[in-house]
Amino acid sequence: MHDLRPVGYVIGLLAAVLGATMAVPMAVDLAYDNGHWQAFLQSAIITIIIGAALAIACASGVGPRLTLQQSFLLATGVWVALPLFGALPFLFGATGARPVDAVFEAMSGLTTTGATVFVGLDDFPEGLLFWRSMLQWFGGVGIIVVAMVFLPELKVGGMQIFRSEGFDTGGKVLPRAAQIAAQIMAIYVALTLACGLAYASVGMTGFEAANHAMTTLATGGFSTSDASFGLFQGAPEYVSSVFMIIASLPFVRYIQLVAGSTRPLLRDPQVRGFGWTLAALVAVIWSYRVFVRGDGLEHAFREALFNVTSIITGTGYASVDYQLWGHFPIALFFFIGLIGGCAGSTCCSVKIFRYQLLIAAVEAQIRRIHSPNGVFTPHYNGQPVTEEVLSSVMAFLGLFVVTLGLVAVALGMTGLDFITSVSGAATAIANIGPGLGEIIGPAGNFAAINDVAKWILTVTMLLGRLELLVVLVLFLPRFWRI
Amino acid sequence: MHDLRPVGYVIGLLAAVLGATMAVPMAVDLAYDNGHWQAFLQSAIITIIIGAALAIACASGVGPRLTLQQSFLLATGVWVALPLFGALPFLFGATGARPVDAVFEAMSGLTTTGATVFVGLDDFPEGLLFWRSMLQWFGGVGIIVVAMVFLPELKVGGMQIFRSEGFDTGGKVLPRAAQIAAQIMAIYVALTLACGLAYASVGMTGFEAANHAMTTLATGGFSTSDASFGLFQGAPEYVSSVFMIIASLPFVRYIQLVAGSTRPLLRDPQVRGFGWTLAALVAVIWSYRVFVRGDGLEHAFREALFNVTSIITGTGYASVDYQLWGHFPIALFFFIGLIGGCAGSTCCSVKIFRYQLLIAAVEAQIRRIHSPNGVFTPHYNGQPVTEEVLSSVMAFLGLFVVTLGLVAVALGMTGLDFITSVSGAATAIANIGPGLGEIIGPAGNFAAINDVAKWILTVTMLLGRLELLVVLVLFLPRFWRI
Ligand SMILES: [K+]
Ligand SMILES: [K+]
Structure with a gap:
């Protein structure tokens, strides 16, 4: 029998902390004097009591290390339990949301997907908007x-x-994981503050700046308005693009940067690959807008930069409905959502390094075709890639595509049309936010789809955020054998 | 400098043979006395003269073996040159087709894709229909x-x-490749005859039976009517399903079967995997039709069996517009087209064995997660799979998905809508035939799309049929270095 107490202990602790943080949106509501603060008080009490009770009940089983099974269960358990608690303010609050909508929204939040089932955000109590961003x-x-x-x-x-990356900060002695985690959090906070100040300096209100700073650094994409970034055209789009890109690079590089070393960041193959890919895609859409559609240079550049960055990083803000740019951008935006940012950032989706490993595999394959008797190993970042890594990446890509297909079929089964099913599956598994088509496209939202589809998408967001296998192994009897 | 003469020699020879076979549709037109036979005479003369001239010019360079570069160039060259010659009857004949349409149709034929740009097939000269099937x-x-x-x-x-498969017929001494090829052709002819007789016995005319027998064994999908298999509902759908399945299994197993050994066929993991997948999908669609749509048992089973078999094998016949069955089958049919039959058959697409290798990789990955210090190698058919094979499969899958995405985007750029672009890219790269949506769906055809899109699809059919890499390596300078 596996000891589940260490898992329950951490989950309980995190839930209690989540409950405590509900004081922030409560304070926001009190400050705005909108009479909505009780929803957070109720939610906080329930969350803290259950979380603390769970932690206390499990405290006796906590040891110095987690087993493998406990680690997997913990990762999945956190992203199952916290959305349930995080959904309470939607249930009790001004939205009076049904459970399916409340859980969808909270899961969309904690997985940084950013798909929303709520309409009328502009009139929401400020605390509730703040909670979504948090x-x-x-x-x-x-x-x-x-x-x-x-x-x-x-x-x-x-x-x-x-x-080795997380524990290798430029050849120095290995710091402990907790120290790294603390450094990352400090950098995350600092970048969020910088982003918020930048937003405020280009015309956002303090409240808008704070919310969008949080959802930018998380590459999350929740906004304070139904119009998403449609309200903030112009300079805020540039600011946002810069910080979305920053949020998509490996955060460990910023630790090294703070330590005075720019080289790891600039030499990181993921960073370079991401940069070139983004630049190429922006150039393509920009050229298309200018030469085919006849749009103005700056206007076309800004909208290309912002919307491409938003989708490739999986943030999911939309400043315009790019579905109106013609058929070509629609198909392109579908596929660039499947690229994703760098591993070790807040981005989801397939991620740059897996495409780079894929290219390395193709290169090795071509060399092999050319010289059938030679032995060629794919290389990444100058290092040979082991068979184990290759087969792991292959397993991920295969599962990704097959899951995407199965979810799309399941959504079709609930009655959604083709473009909504396929783009809905993609946007959920890659945690992007908007889908395509009239219903869930950048100008729409997920309010109108049926409940079964919402539950399917909720589970898919979880699967995608935890790289699929972390969740799926839990369902294998073999995994639970010692 | 590479010696291209052996490549030119074989291509010239094959072209001359193709030209000679134009006597068959010419004879068909003469027999039906429709006054169309001259188109084939003209085409045959041009094809035979150019082909023979090429072969004679290159004959001096023919040696006992092809180099690697020559082999790749030959495979691609054959599927580039023969469609050009095969297009001549469409140019000169009753269709008076423009070059883009003639080449599209011939490429769709020789790659066994079965997408058509022609409307009014029912009134075509018989010879032209027969040529398409041939x-x-x-x-x-x-x-x-x-x-x-x-x-x-x-x-x-x-x-x-x-x-080793092609040369291993049940432990016996290795026969030569030419002998194997001859045996396969004999089996192919015999199965085509059997299929034609079976079709005739369930109500097709002799002409219809002959045409459909050829396009069934090729899992090609060209029909003699704009309505495709809509004219042959009932028993012909069962006959067709059986022979489409036969055409999707590895033909080397039939050589062993003829030699009296059933075991290799029944124990082949591809055959078993294909059988179970097909059965499961038919059961799903059948249940959906019966329980959700309330259709009759036999009617629903027959249409599910025929249409699922047609798409999973990549044949592409349609007996009904399954897009009218609701949203769920549409998304499902899109993804089952990406499964494909067995390697070593006439099927295209990703193919069963690659999914099986993918599953093996996922299994090894899960074992590895469970026991981090163990060494686990994926297995296929009881044998360990080498890193080389895994990385080749990964390269294929990656290229397949990326090419699909790029082609879809390119099609979108020509002005096609999302469902036409994405399903058009998929149906061309997987050589299926029909796409989805109103334009190129099972009830439509490719006549109405723009010329640029037709050229893109023509190239994509070639890429897909030759497993992508065979064509793509030719564009790498490195490949041409000795
Ligand atoms: K997002
Ligand atoms: K086909």
Whole structure:
């Protein structure tokens, strides 16, 4: 029998902390004097009591290390339990949301997906908007820590190539994981403050700046308006683009940067690959807008930069409905959402390094074709890639595509049309936010789809955020054998 | 400098043979006395003269073996040159087709895709319909030979796991490749005859039976009517399903079967995987039709069996517009087209064995997660899978998905809508035939799309049929270095 107490202890503790943070939106509501603060008080009491009770009940079983099974269960358990507690303010609050909508929204928040089932955000109580942003902000930093501390050890999806990264800050003695996590959180906070100040300096109100700073750094994409970034055209789009890009690079590089070393950041193959890919895509859309559609240079550049950055990083803000730019951008935006940012950032989706490993595999394959008797190993960042990593990446990509297909089919089964099913599956598994088509496209939202589809998407967001395998292994009887 | 003469010699020879076979549709037109036979005479003269001239000019350079570069160039060259010659009857004949349409149709034939740009097939001269069917029939047997003799040696897309297969007929002494090829052709002819007789026995005219027998064994999907299999509902759907399945299994197993050994066929993991997948999908669609849509048991079973078999094998016949069955089957049919049949058959697409290798990789990954210090190698058919095969399969899958995405985006750029772009890219790269949506769906065809899109699709069919890498390596300077 596996001892589940260490898992319950951490989850309980995190839930209690989440409950305590509900004081922030409560304070926001009190400050705005909108009479909505009780929803957070109620939610906080329930969350803290249950969380603390769970932690206390499990405290006796806590040891110095987690087993493998406990680690997997913990990662999944956190992203199952916290959305349930995080949903309470939506249930009790002004939205009076049904459970399916409340859980969808909280899961969309904590997985940094940013798909929303709520309409009329502009008239929401400020605390509730703030809570949505906070959920994304927590989810963003949470995933960096999981990606750096857990996934490499768990050998999931090829992340083991970063195993030494988290603990290798420029040749120095190995700091402890907790120290790294603390440094990352400090950087995350600092960048969020910088982003908020920048937003405020280009015309956002303090409240808008604070919310969007949190959801930008989390590459989350929740906004304070139904119009998303449509309200903030112009300079805020540039500011946002810069910080979305910053949020998409490996955070461990910023630790090294703070320590005075720019080289690891500039030489990181993920950073370079991401930069070139982004530049190429912006150039393509920009040229298309200017030469084919006849739009103005700056206007076309700004909208290309902002919307491409938003989708490739999986943030999911929309400043315009790019579906109106013609058929070509629609298909392109569908596929660039499947690229994603760098591992070790707040980004989701397939991620740059997996495409780079794919290219390395193709290169090795071509060399092999050319010289059938030679032995060629794919290389990444100058290092040979082991068979284990390759087969992990292959397993991830295969699962990603197959899951995408199964979810799309399941959504179709609930009655959604083709473009909504396929783009809905993609946007949920890659944690992007908006889908395509009239219903869930950048100008729409997820309010109108049926409840079964909402539950399917909720589970898919969880699967995507935890790189699929972390959740799926839990359903294998073999996994639970000692 | 590479000696291109051996390549030119074989292409010239094959072109001359193709020209000679134009006597068959000419004879058909003469027999039906429709006054259309001159188109084939003209085409045959041009094709034979150019082909023979090329062969004679290159004959001096022919040696006993092809180099690697020559092998790749030959495979691609055959599927580029023969469609150009095969297009002549469409140019000169009753269709008076423009070059883009003639080449599209011939490429769709020889790659066994089965997408058509022609409308009014029911009123076509019989010889022209027969020529379309013959192109597919040649393309089908051509690809089996390429897949068995060339691809394993060229180490393309993981096909090297079948390297010994073509030459291993049940433990006996190794026969020569030419002997195997001859046996396969004999089996292909025999199965085509059997299929034609079966079709005739369930109500098709002799002409219809002959045409559909050829396009069934090739899993090609060209029909003699705009309504495709809509004219042949009932018993012909069962006959067709049986022969489409036969055409999707590895043909080398039939050689062993003829030699009296049933075991290799029944124990082949590809055959078993394909059988179970097909059965499961038919059961799903059947249940959906019966329980959700309230259709009759036999009617629902027959249409589910026929249409699922048609799409999973990549044949592409349609007996009904399954887009009218609701949203769920549409999304499902999109994804089952990406499964494909067995390697070593006339099928295209990703193919069963690559999914099986993917599953093996996921299994090894899960074992590795469970026991981080163990060493786990994926297995296929009881044998460990080498890193080389895994990385080849990964390269194939990656290229497949990325090419699909790029082609879809390019099609979108020409002005096609999302569902037409994405399903058009998929149906071309997987050589299925029909796409989805109103324009190119099972009830539509490719006549109405723009010329640029037709050229893009023509190239994509070629890429897909030759497993992508066979064509793509030719564009790498490195490949041409000795
Ligand atoms: K997002
Ligand atoms: K086909």
